[in-house]
Amino acid sequence: xxxxxxxxxxxxxxxxxxxxxYQRRSNETYVSLGLTAVREALNDAGLAWTDVNAAxxxxxxxxxxASRIMLSKLGATGIPMTQVENASxxxxxxxxxxxxxxxxxxxxxxxxxxxxxxxxxLGAAPGEAGIANLEAGSVxxxxxxxxxxxxxxxxxxxxxxxxxxxxxxxxxxxxRNPFAQRxxxxxxxxxxxEPISGSLTRLQCCPVGxxxxxxxxxxxxxxxxxxxxRSRVMQxxxxxxxxxxxxxxxxxxxxxxxxxxxxxxxxxxxxxxxDLDVVEVHDAFAIEELLYAEALGLCKPGEAAVRVESGDFxxxxxxxxxxxxxxxxxxxxIGPTGVGQIAEIVRQLRGEAGSRQQPNAKVGMAHMVGIGxxxxxxxxxxx
Amino acid sequence: xxxxxxxxxxxxxxxxxxxxxxxxxxxGRVAFPPxxxxxxxxxxxxxxFEKWDLQARGSVQAVATVHxxxxxxPSTPFTVGVIELLEGPVVKxxxxxxxxxxxxxxxxxxxxxxxxEAGNVIADLRFRVIR
Numbered sequence: 001x002x003x004x005x006x007x008x009x010x011x012x013x014x015x016x017x018x019x020x021x022y023q024r025r026s027n028e029t030y031v032s033l034g035l036t037a038v039r040e041a042l043n044d045a046g047l048a049w050t051d052v053n054a055a056x057x058x059x060x061x062x063x064x065x066a067s068r069i070m071l072s073k074l075g076a077t078g079i080p081m082t083q084v085e086n087a088s089x090x091x092x093x094x095x096x097x098x099x100x101x102x103x104x105x106x107x108x109x110x111x112x113x114x115x116x117x118x119x120x121x122l123g124a125a126p127g128e129a130g131i132a133n134l135e136a137g138s139v140x141x142x143x144x145x146x147x148x149x150x151x152x153x154x155x156x157x158x159x160x161x162x163x164x165x166x167x168x169x170x171x172x173x174x175x176r177n178p179f180a181q182r183x184x185x186x187x188x189x190x191x192x193x194e195p196i197s198g199s200l201t202r203l204q205c206c207p208v209g210x211x212x213x214x215x216x217x218x219x220x221x222x223x224x225x226x227x228x229x230r231s232r233v234m235q236x237x238x239x240x241x242x243x244x245x246x247x248x249x250x251x252x253x254x255x256x257x258x259x260x261x262x263x264x265x266x267x268x269x270x271x272x273x274x275d276l277d278v279v280e281v282h283d284a285f286a287i288e289e290l291l292y293a294e295a296l297g298l299c300k301p302g303e304a305a306v307r308v309e310s311g312d313f314x315x316x317x318x319x320x321x322x323x324x325x326x327x328x329x330x331x332x333x334i335g336p337t338g339v340g341q342i343a344e345i346v347r348q349l350r351g352e353a354g355s356r357q358q359p360n361a362k363v364g365m366a367h368m369v370g371i372g373x374x375x376x377x378x379x380x381x382x383x
Numbered sequence: 384x385x386x387x388x389x390x391x392x393x394x395x396x397x398x399x400x401x402x403x404x405x406x407x408x409x410x411g412r413v414a415f416p417p418x419x420x421x422x423x424x425x426x427x428x429x430x431x432f433e434k435w436d437l438q439a440r441g442s443v444q445a446v447a448t449v450h451x452x453x454x455x456x457p458s459t460p461f462t463v464g465v466i467e468l469l470e471g472p473v474v475k476x477x478x479x480x481x482x483x484x485x486x487x488x489x490x491x492x493x494x495x496x497x498x499x500e501a502g503n504v505i506a507d508l509r510f511r512v513i514r
Contacts, residue, residue: 008483009407024433039488120385121453129418130414130418130419131418131419131420132390132392132393133390133393133416133474133475133477134390134393134475134507134508135475135476136389136414136477136507137454138449138452138457138461138476138477139463139475143447143449145464146447146449146463147445147446147447147463147464148445149447150445150447150465150485151444151445151465151485154445154485177418195450196449196450197447197448197449197450197451198446198447198448198452199447232413233510246423246424249467249472249473250444250465250472251469253467267497327411381458
């Protein structure tokens with residue numbers, strides 16, 4: 001099977017985007033969060049709910065059966081609805097499923113939604129697999145990434161301050177994003193306070209709150225039939241998903257998996273790293289942006305910190321990294337995150353990103369990794 | 384008072400303790416921790432695994448001192464390391480030496496928790512720098 005031929009045989013486009021601001025846990029129900037995003041996406045596309053043929057809801061924390069009680073409030077049209085869980089990449093996978101459904105010809109207009117509310121813990125299944133280790137619960141995600149930071153900084157002679165500058169940049173971007181959970185410009189000194197684990201400080205770790213993001217995926221036929229404004233639709237030219245393979249002992253799985261998934265996406269799109277104008281990566285922890293910039297081939301191993309310092313990954317640089325603020329500032333409400341990345345890329349490619357617009361953006365990438373480990377990469381371009 | 388490792392099947396009590404991994408008799412892959420399911424390299428079921436002793440000695444590849452933790456134990460701050468064992472597998476564990484740095488040689492030891500009301504003590508395998 002070749003997904004490249006599927007997406008190119010019957011092209012798929014993002015025709016509408018909508019978000020509910022990411023925020024700290026509140027009394028607002030997930031239904032209200034989700035409906036806000038979906039209504040905005042429909043409005044953005046100029047579509048009615050009755051135009052939508054199917055829906056995928058990316059969620060990892062809500063529990064079973066989340067979609068229908070929410071989406072039926074737009075009209076109980078009886079369309080197929082499916083929850084998609086892929087850890088932090090749940091939203092990305094709901095987009096992947098929606099693209100696949102449209103590319104297959106089964107549907108012309110499909111909703112990909114991400115919505116979540118935080119619970120006490122993540123409830124991750126690998127901890128229930130019955131494979132005990134020596135860590136005894138001492139290595140939570142931020143420590144996993146603090147250890148990767150330790151290894152990276154030692155290998156490439158990169159300082160704590162250099163890694164922290166990723167967070168300074170992404171908080172600066174988030175300050176210009178009305179949908180971001182954190183909307184404050186932060187100085188390097190502020191970012192370096194409040195240590196959490198290793199060199200990672202509070203502001204170098206993403207907030208896990210609540211929110212929603214929605215995108216509407218459509219075919220050429222759907223765009224034609226429903227009279228959707230073609231000037232604002234962006235084509236999805238690659239949708240790649242991979243899981244962790246068996247790497248050599250000691251190899252960082254997150255970067256190795258990202259390199260493989262990114263390469264698959266580039267191959268599918270017939271594009272390469274130098275084509276990217278804008279990228280949203282899984283920067284749940286500041287070190288990750290450096291690891292993934294290198295794994296995706298945007299710079300050589302060990303170079304990413306210098307590229308961040310030089311402004312190359314700023315809005316206005318050669319490739320804007322996390323113009324939304326990324327997970328670090330926009331936030332990581334889990335289900336919505338991967339869908340929100342697609343919304344940001346579409347906004348950038350349309351030229352509608354206002355004060356955080358990357359000039360002349362034509363090609364963008366969205367990247368998520370999740371516990372498991374899984375990785376999902378999409379590439380979008382201006383048709 | 385008895386001292387019991389948290390996961391007895393991962394260890395043989397010795398000084399330093401021996402880590403018990405598995406070796407796939409079909410493809411030869413050695414892994415730690417051991418699992419009861421199957422081989423990630425060749426797909427062979429765990430019935431083809433044999434127990435495989437590994438020295439709890441190695442060198443530190445990465446370290447992080449944890450300042451915030453979601454549980455009362457281990458109490459913060461504590462230091463976690465990535466340790467490449469002499470025989471290849473890489474593990475993560477707590478390192479109980481203030482002077483640990485990348486490249487330090489470390490060995491395992493049993494670190495007992497406070498006894499419970501019945502006087503039983505659970506112990507975790509931690510590592511410390513070899514002087």
